[in-house]
Amino acid sequence: MKNFFSVADVDNLSTIVQEALELKANPNAFRSLGQYKMLGLVFLNPSLRTRLSTQKAALNLGMDVMVMNMDKDGWALETRDGVVMDGTTVEHIREAAAVMGEYCAILGLRSFPSLKDRKEDYSEDLFNKFSSYCKKPLISLESATRHPLQSLTDLITILENTPSTQEVDGQSVSVRAKPKVVLTWAPHVKALPQAVPNSFAEWMCKAQEQGLLDFTITHPAGYELDEQFTQGATITGNQNEALSNADFVYVKNWSSYQEYGKILVTGREWMPTPEKLKVTNRAKIMHCLPVRRDLELSSALLDGPDSLVIQEASNRVWAAQVVLKRILENL
Amino acid sequence: MKNFFSVADVDNLSTIVQEALELKANPNAFRSLGQYKMLGLVFLNPSLRTRLSTQKAALNLGMDVMVMNMDKDGWALETRDGVVMDGTTVEHIREAAAVMGEYCAILGLRSFPSLKDRKEDYSEDLFNKFSSYCKKPLISLESATRHPLQSLTDLITILENTPSTQEVDGQSVSVRAKPKVVLTWAPHVKALPQAVPNSFAEWMCKAQEQGLLDFTITHPAGYELDEQFTQGATITGNQNEALSNADFVYVKNWSSYQEYGKILVTGREWMPTPEKLKVTNRAKIMHCLPVRRDLELSSALLDGPDSLVIQEASNRVWAAQVVLKRILENL
Amino acid sequence: MKNFFSVADVDNLSTIVQEALELKANPNAFRSLGQYKMLGLVFLNPSLRTRLSTQKAALNLGMDVMVMNMDKDGWALETRDGVVMDGTTVEHIREAAAVMGEYCAILGLRSFPSLKDRKEDYSEDLFNKFSSYCKKPLISLESATRHPLQSLTDLITILENTPSTQEVDGQSVSVRAKPKVVLTWAPHVKALPQAVPNSFAEWMCKAQEQGLLDFTITHPAGYELDEQFTQGATITGNQNEALSNADFVYVKNWSSYQEYGKILVTGREWMPTPEKLKVTNRAKIMHCLPVRRDLELSSALLDGPDSLVIQEASNRVWAAQVVLKRILENL
Numbered sequence: 001m002k003n004f005f006s007v008a009d010v011d012n013l014s015t016i017v018q019e020a021l022e023l024k025a026n027p028n029a030f031r032s033l034g035q036y037k038m039l040g041l042v043f044l045n046p047s048l049r050t051r052l053s054t055q056k057a058a059l060n061l062g063m064d065v066m067v068m069n070m071d072k073d074g075w076a077l078e079t080r081d082g083v084v085m086d087g088t089t090v091e092h093i094r095e096a097a098a099v100m101g102e103y104c105a106i107l108g109l110r111s112f113p114s115l116k117d118r119k120e121d122y123s124e125d126l127f128n129k130f131s132s133y134c135k136k137p138l139i140s141l142e143s144a145t146r147h148p149l150q151s152l153t154d155l156i157t158i159l160e161n162t163p164s165t166q167e168v169d170g171q172s173v174s175v176r177a178k179p180k181v182v183l184t185w186a187p188h189v190k191a192l193p194q195a196v197p198n199s200f201a202e203w204m205c206k207a208q209e210q211g212l213l214d215f216t217i218t219h220p221a222g223y224e225l226d227e228q229f230t231q232g233a234t235i236t237g238n239q240n241e242a243l244s245n246a247d248f249v250y251v252k253n254w255s256s257y258q259e260y261g262k263i264l265v266t267g268r269e270w271m272p273t274p275e276k277l278k279v280t281n282r283a284k285i286m287h288c289l290p291v292r293r294d295l296e297l298s299s300a301l302l303d304g305p306d307s308l309v310i311q312e313a314s315n316r317v318w319a320a321q322v323v324l325k326r327i328l329e330n331l
Numbered sequence: 332m333k334n335f336f337s338v339a340d341v342d343n344l345s346t347i348v349q350e351a352l353e354l355k356a357n358p359n360a361f362r363s364l365g366q367y368k369m370l371g372l373v374f375l376n377p378s379l380r381t382r383l384s385t386q387k388a389a390l391n392l393g394m395d396v397m398v399m400n401m402d403k404d405g406w407a408l409e410t411r412d413g414v415v416m417d418g419t420t421v422e423h424i425r426e427a428a429a430v431m432g433e434y435c436a437i438l439g440l441r442s443f444p445s446l447k448d449r450k451e452d453y454s455e456d457l458f459n460k461f462s463s464y465c466k467k468p469l470i471s472l473e474s475a476t477r478h479p480l481q482s483l484t485d486l487i488t489i490l491e492n493t494p495s496t497q498e499v500d501g502q503s504v505s506v507r508a509k510p511k512v513v514l515t516w517a518p519h520v521k522a523l524p525q526a527v528p529n530s531f532a533e534w535m536c537k538a539q540e541q542g543l544l545d546f547t548i549t550h551p552a553g554y555e556l557d558e559q560f561t562q563g564a565t566i567t568g569n570q571n572e573a574l575s576n577a578d579f580v581y582v583k584n585w586s587s588y589q590e591y592g593k594i595l596v597t598g599r600e601w602m603p604t605p606e607k608l609k610v611t612n613r614a615k616i617m618h619c620l621p622v623r624r625d626l627e628l629s630s631a632l633l634d635g636p637d638s639l640v641i642q643e644a645s646n647r648v649w650a651a652q653v654v655l656k657r658i659l660e661n662l
Numbered sequence: 663m664k665n666f667f668s669v670a671d672v673d674n675l676s677t678i679v680q681e682a683l684e685l686k687a688n689p690n691a692f693r694s695l696g697q698y699k700m701l702g703l704v705f706l707n708p709s710l711r712t713r714l715s716t717q718k719a720a721l722n723l724g725m726d727v728m729v730m731n732m733d734k735d736g737w738a739l740e741t742r743d744g745v746v747m748d749g750t751t752v753e754h755i756r757e758a759a760a761v762m763g764e765y766c767a768i769l770g771l772r773s774f775p776s777l778k779d780r781k782e783d784y785s786e787d788l789f790n791k792f793s794s795y796c797k798k799p800l801i802s803l804e805s806a807t808r809h810p811l812q813s814l815t816d817l818i819t820i821l822e823n824t825p826s827t828q829e830v831d832g833q834s835v836s837v838r839a840k841p842k843v844v845l846t847w848a849p850h851v852k853a854l855p856q857a858v859p860n861s862f863a864e865w866m867c868k869a870q871e872q873g874l875l876d877f878t879i880t881h882p883a884g885y886e887l888d889e890q891f892t893q894g895a896t897i898t899g900n901q902n903e904a905l906s907n908a909d910f911v912y913v914k915n916w917s918s919y920q921e922y923g924k925i926l927v928t929g930r931e932w933m934p935t936p937e938k939l940k941v942t943n944r945a946k947i948m949h950c951l952p953v954r955r956d957l958e959l960s961s962a963l964l965d966g967p968d969s970l971v972i973q974e975a976s977n978r979v980w981a982a983q984v985v986l987k988r989i990l991e992n993l
Contacts, residue, residue, distance in 0.1 A: 028367050036690050038718060048406060048427070052397055052434045056369060059395045064721045066714055075710060084956040086851045091952035094964075095971065096710070099951065102976035103714045189417045289430065290422035294415045302425075309426065314433035359698050379737060379758070383728055383765045387700060390726045520748045620761065621753035625746045633756075640757065645764035 001326035003131060004139045006146050007203045013210055016152070017159050020315075020322040027060045027321070033328050034063030040104035041067045041141065042130075044077075045112040049289060050141045050149065053316035054108060054324075060317070061324055068100070079126050093126065094133050101134030106327055113144035113193050115261030121145065122226070137327045139320075145226075147195045150288050151203035153319040157312045158213065158248055161284055178213055179247035180281070184239060185219035186296040187268050188253035191261050194225060196288050197254045201229040208232055218242035222256050222264040239270060246280040248308075251287045251297045273298045284308045332657035334462060335470045337477050338534045344541055347483070348490050351646075351653040358391045358652070364659050365394035371435035372398045372472065373461075375408070376443040380620060381472045381480065384647035385439060385655075391648070392655055399431070410457050424457065425464050432465035437658055444475035444524050446592030452476065453557070468658045470651075476557075478526045481619050482534035484650040488643045489544065489579050492615055509544055510578035511612070515570060516550035517627040518599055519584035522592050525556060527619050528585045532560040539563055549573035553587050553595040570601060577611040579639075582618045582628045604629045615639045663988035665793060666801045668808050669865045675872055678814070679821050682977075682984040689722045689983070695990050696725030702766035703729045703803065704792075706739075707774040711951060712803045712811065715978035716770060716986075722979070723986055730762070741788050755788065756795050763796035768989055775806035775855050777923030783807065784888070799989045801982075807888075809857045812950050813865035815981040819974045820875065820910050823946055840875055841909035842943070846901060847881035848958040849930050850915035853923050856887060858950050859916045863891040870894055880904035884918050884926040901932060908942040910970075913949045913959045935960045946970045 001009055010016050023029070039058040041051065051067065058065045070077070077096055078089035085092065100107060109130050113121035121144040131138045140148050162179050181204055183197060204215040209232060216234040217225070224235075236242050243249060251272050256262045271294075277283055285297070285307045293299050301307060332340055341347050354360070370389040372382065382398065389396045401408070408427055409420035416423065431438060440461050444452035452475040462469045471479050493510050512535055514528060528548075535546040540563060547565040548556070555566075567573050574580065582603050587593045602625075608614055616628070616638045624630050632638060663671055672678050685691070701720040703713065713729065720727045732739070739758055740751035747754065762769060771792050775783035783806040793800045802810050824841050843866055845859060866877040871894060878896040879887070886897075898904050905911060913934050918924045933956075939945055947959070947969045955961050963969060 031367075036693075036722075038721075040714070046406065048399065048401075048422075049430060052371070052399065052431065055397050056395075056434050059369075060367075064718075066717050068710065068714065070710075075708060078955070082961075085954035086957050090954075091710075092955050095951050095953060095975075098972045099711060099975040100714065102972060103718050103979065289426055291426060292416040292421075293409070293423050295417050299413075310429045310433060313426075313430040317434065362698075377737065379730065379732075379753075380761060383702070383730065383762065386728050387726075387765050390700075391698075620757055622757060623747035623752075624740070624754050626748050630744075641760045641764060644757075644761040648765065 001323065001330055003137055004148055004323045004327070005127070005143070006148055006199070007151070007206050013155060013207050014212060016322055017156050020156050020318040021160065023321045023325070024318045030325055031060070031062040033325065034058065034061035036064070037105040037328065038064045038066060038103060039106050039108065039324070040100050041065065041108045042100060043067070043069050043110045043141070045110050047110055047141065049313050049316050050110065054141065054149070054320040057317050057320035057324055060321055061328065063324070066104070079129055093129050097130045097133035098135065101136040104136060105331060106137045106139065106324065107134050108139040108141045109143070110141035111143055113195070115191055115193065115255060118257070118260040137331070139323060139327070142195055144193070145195055146199040147288070148199055149316065149319050149323065150196055151199040152323070153312060153315045154200055154250065154286060154288070155203055155207060156315050156319060157286065157308055160315070161308065178211070180214045180216065180245055181248045181250065182216045182218065182242050182246040183250045183252065184242060184270070184272060185223050186251045186253050186270055186272060187266065188292060188296055191255040191263050192253050194254045194257055197252050198225055198229040200250060200252070201225055201233060205230065205232045216242045220265045220270060222258055223254065224258060226257050240276070240279060243276060243283070244279045246283040249277065249280060249283045249285055251285065253296055268295065271296060271298060272301060274300050274304070277301065282306060286312055289313055332654065332661055334468055335479060335654045335658070336458070336474070337479055337530070338482070338537050344486060344538050345543060347653055348487050351483070351487050351649040352491065354652045354656065355646070355649045361656055362391070362393040364656065365389065365392035367395070368436040368659065369395045369397060369434060370437050370439065370655070371431050372396065372439045373431060374398070374400050374441045374472070376441050378441055378472065380644050380647050381441065385472065385480070385651040388648050388651035388655055391652055392659065394655070397435070410460055424460050428461045428464035429466065432467040435467060436662060437468045437470065437655065438465050439470040439472045440474070441472035442474055444526070446522055446524065446586060449588070449591040468662070470654060470658070473526055475524070476526055477530040478619070479530055480647065480650050480654065481527055482530040483654070484643060484646045485531055485581065485617060485619070486534055486538060487646050487650060488617065488639055491646070492639060509542070511545045511547065511576055512579045512581065513573050513577040514548045514581045514583065515573065515601070515603060516554050517582045517584050517601055517603060518597065519623060519627055522586040522594050523584050525585045525588055528583050529556055529560040531581060531583070532556055532564060536561065536563045547573045551596045551601060553589055554585065555589060557588050571607070571610060574607060574614070575610045577614040580608065580611060580614045580616055582616065584627055599626065602627060602629060603632060605631050605635070608632065613637060617643055620644055663985065663992055665799055666810060666985045666989070667789070667805070668810055668861070669813070669868050675817060675869050676874060678984055679818050682814070682818050682980040683822065685983045685987070686977070686980045692987060693722070693724040695987065696720065696723035698726070699767040699990065700726045700728060700765060701768050701770065701986070702762050703727065703770045704762060705729070705731050705772045705803070707772050709772055709803065711975050711978050712772065716803065716811070716982040719979050719982035719986055722983055723990065725986070728766070741791055755791050759792045759795035760797065763798040766798060767993060768799045768801065768986065769796050770801040770803045772803035773805055775857070777853055777855065777917060780919070780922040799993070801985060801989070804857055806855070807857055808861040809950070810861055811978065811981050811985065812858055813861040814985070815974060815977045816862055816912065816948060816950070817865055817869060818977050818981060819948065819970055822977070823970065840873070842876045842878065842907055843910045843912065844878045844880065844904050844908040845912045845914065846904065846932070846934060847885050848913045848915050848932055848934060849928065850954060850958055853917040853925050854915050856916045856919055859914050860887055860891040862912060862914070863887055863895060867892065867894045878904045882927045882932060884920055885916065886920060888919050902938070902941060905938060905945070906941045908945040911939065911942060911945045911947055913947065915958055930957065933958060933960060934963060936962050936966070939963065944968060948974055951975055
């Protein structure tokens with residue numbers, strides 16, 4: 001692996017999940033692989049899970065880690081070319097990225113979208129420029145349109161919770177179950193990026209292609225995701241129909257892609273509750289966190305026996321570690 | 332040791348001080364004990380000494396350390412149950428603590444009181460919830476009502492500076508001296524928590540019970556501490572009487588517990604000075620720092636030969652290290 | 663080496679550059695030298711290159727590192743003696759420095775000038791007090807009047823790019839070339855400290871004394887640097903004359919020393935461009951970064967084949983590492 005930006009950076013999803021689960025079983029087996037190698041984590045936006053899990057993954061591989069919080073250091077980056085820098089930006093991404101590339105063997109970058117200019121956000125201009133100028137392998141810690149470490153984590157968690165054997169005529173037979181995975185929109189008070197649902201959708205669509213699961217998306221009208229991420233998914237505006245027989249329900253809010261960055265639906269009609277989940281196959285509940293309790297998702301589900309949210313967050317370490325391991329092996 | 336929240340987590344005070352002083356003499360003797368173990372330090376409020384000394388203690392034990400400054404990351408935690416999270420809090424402590432527990436073997440948490448709602452502060456609700464949800468050993472880096480790492484440090488410093496032998500008839504005889512330790516209130520311009528004096532008082536009361544020292548508290552009327560922390564202490568409103576024959580004078584401001592969070596006394600009448608200290612047994616001066624010079628404590632004392640404040644701050648490392656060591660040994 | 667504050671802390675410049683280049687060739691050769699030694703990096707002002715390069719240098723030497731951002735932690739230090747601390751400063755530098763000295767084997771400190779009170783800034787009061795109170799070797803990470811890690815880096819970069827052999831009568835002969843190095847003022851929208859140009863000038867003047875190069879300074883009238891830094895330099899107000907036959911052009915803005923902290927010249931007349939550089943000996947372009955593109959320096963030069971700015975930033979690691987190595991060897 002050279003970079004990690006989207007599902008396109010991984011061929012066989014089943015294989016990478018297997019490798020991640022081996023790291024989970026044996027976290028320190030590769031402590032010498034990253035020795036004397038520096039990982040630089042650059043945060044243009046806040047982070048809790050991503051920061052901690054990626055740091056831990058790197059330490060598990062023996063790497064050194066430096067964290068740079070550029071949001072709080074008043075270090076506004078210029079990304080446009082051909083402008084006279086006589087305003088508020090203090091450094092051009094050309095220099096900033098190149099310099100950090102000099103100090104690090106691998107870099108990670110988090111950068112949220114503006115939610116104002118769809119074309120600019122979806123061009124992934126900042127991420128692409130950073131990648132180009134730093135001249136080192138770059139891992140997305142969430143970009144304007146994707147959050148691939150989260151999506152890989154989600155896939156790990158789904159397959160980890162999918163039985164690989166079934167009882168047939170009283171005998172245990174190795175049969176890969178094919179779970180029904182549903183992504184459902186949920187309410188929120190703030191306008192959130194589409195990065196997590198875009199990314200989840202493109203990973204699930206590929207997993208569906210590779211025969212690992214069946215994938216359905218449900219959301220209110222006006223919340224259609226960019227079609228490049230949803231090829232092959234079943235999409236419906238009927239939440240109840242989508243949830244029917246679901247094995248995994250992935251709950252997430254996002255703002256509109258069509259009316260870019262807008263909140264079109266308020267009220268809690270779309271919030272998953274135990275009542276609504278009755279039509280599922282006793283579905284496991286997933287959410288990338290942080291979650292607004294009783295706004296996005298009912299407390300009863302979050303605290304109930306079918307919630308996977310903590311296990312899911314915990315698996316962030318193994319997603320980051322398998323990605324770092326593959327990049328280190330390729331240096 | 333499973334957690335470290337108050338003096339109740341330690342049985343024999345003399346033994347833990349001895350163990351801390353052995354670590355001071357040999358800081359790297361246990362570098363393999365913490366290998367591959369992650370310490371997570373969560374700061375909901377600023378910190379200088381606590382952050383650095385605890386980090387250093389963990390590194391001395393071979394641990395990995397991750398620091399999370401949640402005050403500055405705009406990551407306001409919800410602690411109440413049963414509320415719809417449609418306001419400014421972005422994550423519930425249930426998830427935040429649980430996730431950090433997944434990434435770490437041991438956690439530390441700093442959280443100051445509001446000084447507005449005494450019942451809430453003294454319930455230690457936030458700390459207790461974090462402890463319960465994180466499911467890992469938790470160390471208080473100062474909570475609403477206590478600062479136990481500081482108090483253990485103070486005890487280490489007092490015993491370290493108490494002669495264990497005396498001259499009797501021209502011969503050196505091993506006699507444990509029993510110093511007089513005085514906690515005196517001092518002025519400040521800001522309303523400060525009672526955590527440090529509460530905690531110091533409960534550690535000194537227990538040390539008095541175990542025959543290690545005699546303990547006196549002095550403060551202006553209205554500054555009585557919660558009685559749960561002062562059982563057995565001599566308490567007087569007469570500062571001069573308290574200081575008489577003192578061997579250690581512990582200087583600290585706090586706001587009123589009775590008129591909760593209020594400043595009742597201004598002026599510098601209660602500030603310890605060389606003049607006032609004349610009635611002591613050439614007492615050693617202690618303060619947990621940071622200290623407001625010539626407001627809480629005179630510069631002449633701070634810079635004089637009897638000041639222990641820097642040695643005291645330095646000993647923070649060994650207090651943290653002995654606590655981490657005991658928890659690691661118990662994992 | 664005991665401290666690193668100015669060029670006066672180094673005797674033979676050629677030797678230290680050679681030692682730095684050996685570390686560059688073999689970064690991990692001294693991983694045991696710093697084992698169990700703590701480096702504390704204290705930032706009273708923001709930092710990108712300095713923070714990352716010094717952290718990396720310390721890790722290369724096997725040290726532990728703790729970073730303290732005191733600008734953002736609301737931890738305002740009092741530096742004056744004899745004042746009653748009843749205002750906004752929370753801790754005196756006497757205690758803060760002493761405590762950090764207790765936790766660390768070596769300290770680094772960054773502190774910018776106020777640009778309001780020249781006498782105070784040029785007294786280096788804060789830096790000197792910190793150095794005195796911490797009682798440990800102290801490295802300047804940029805002080806009010808100097809940035810010696812940057813200047814050592816600059817010298818490394820200049821000598822690294824200066825051929826040590828020449829063709830004489832068809833044979834390669836070992837002849838140390840003596841490049842012409844020019845420091846030129848350049849425009850900016852903000853009033854910047856004189857620390858970088860002061861420091862560059864004093865390092866280049868000493869390098870000139872030691873026969874390593876020839877040094878010229880050019881700036882508009884009113885931008886004369888303090889003469890203590892420029893002894894022996896050729897100084898001219900004619901930028902074109904200065905650039906003539908230059909081998910290295912070091913571009914930097916600074917505010918006036920005479921009319922302290924003022925911006926006297928606006929407009930881009932002094933901005934180096936390819937056109938202006940035609941009179942040079944195809945000079946290499948240097949800048950300490952961050953740089954304001956097309957305000958301080960034209961993009962064409964920054965992105966052109968003669969730009970050394972990224973290599974220069976990269977060399978910050980080896981400057982920091984040779985300084986740390988020398989101090990460690992002297993502990």
